[in-house]
Amino acid sequence: MPNQLRPVQILLVEDNPHDIEITVRALKKGQIKNELVIARDGEEALDLLFAPEPRSALPGLILLDLNLPKVGGIEVLEAIKKDKELKKIPVIVLTTSSREEDVVRSYDLGVNTFITKPVGFDDFMRVVATIREYWILIATLPRMAQSHSGPRNGKEQAS
């Protein structure tokens, strides 16, 4: 049984179409009722999260690759965790990187979990299933309001 009053939106930030397909498939295998939104680069993710006008609900969970075009995953993570409202959204880095400096930097910035994508298809599916069971079945996610027009990266938007 999902542990939420209403299913939260899940934001997947990933540019690799193959990884998107596997991740979506593994998430949906659990017959989750959560809406999945996909951003294919860091800039698109930041635009979704820091929308200038109020729009549909913010995600309650973010899966974030680090190797992204336009704006990298570390920069996206930093922007989220420095924002007063967004920082409570759990961010799971799901990346091919296993570099210790990426792990340390991510936890220092406040990542909720760092996970290295397994190479094999079955292992990848299993890890995403574990993510799904942990965050959707047993974790309680924060309730998010509509998106806000707060400054991105701590900088004031130009008027």
Added chain:
Amino acid sequence: MIDTKPPLHVLIVENNSSDSEAIAKLVHQQSGSVRVSVARDGDEALAVLASAAGRPDGQPNLIVLDLGLVGLDGRDVLRAIKADPRLRHIPVVVFTGSNRMTDVRIAYESGASTFIRKPADFEGFARTVALILEYWAEAAVLPEEETVSP
């Protein structure tokens, strides 16, 4: 590149001895390689973490924290951990009986990795502990302590 994961060392911060014993037992049943430490209140937890910091064999790399502690409140323990550059990289799983959304919000805002409500039934409790262990021991990558510098 990380070739092998560091072994999991869990610090359980829990004043209810039945719960802490149950968690420790369930962890040991599932995995004999996971090390478990227990602190019965917030002051003890912070003392354990302070004395273990910098010792490669001593520091927990995962904290399971109840909010309803005697003495120093669990929320203050969480804030103290996240404010300490030697400790802030350690994931903290809040595992508590509280069902208040303000506690959920405060926990995540204060840097908790996860907020998980303790199931009231033992079967649910056991299943939840098993999932916590599977997630952190099998899926998650934790920073190697010797590479974390304040």
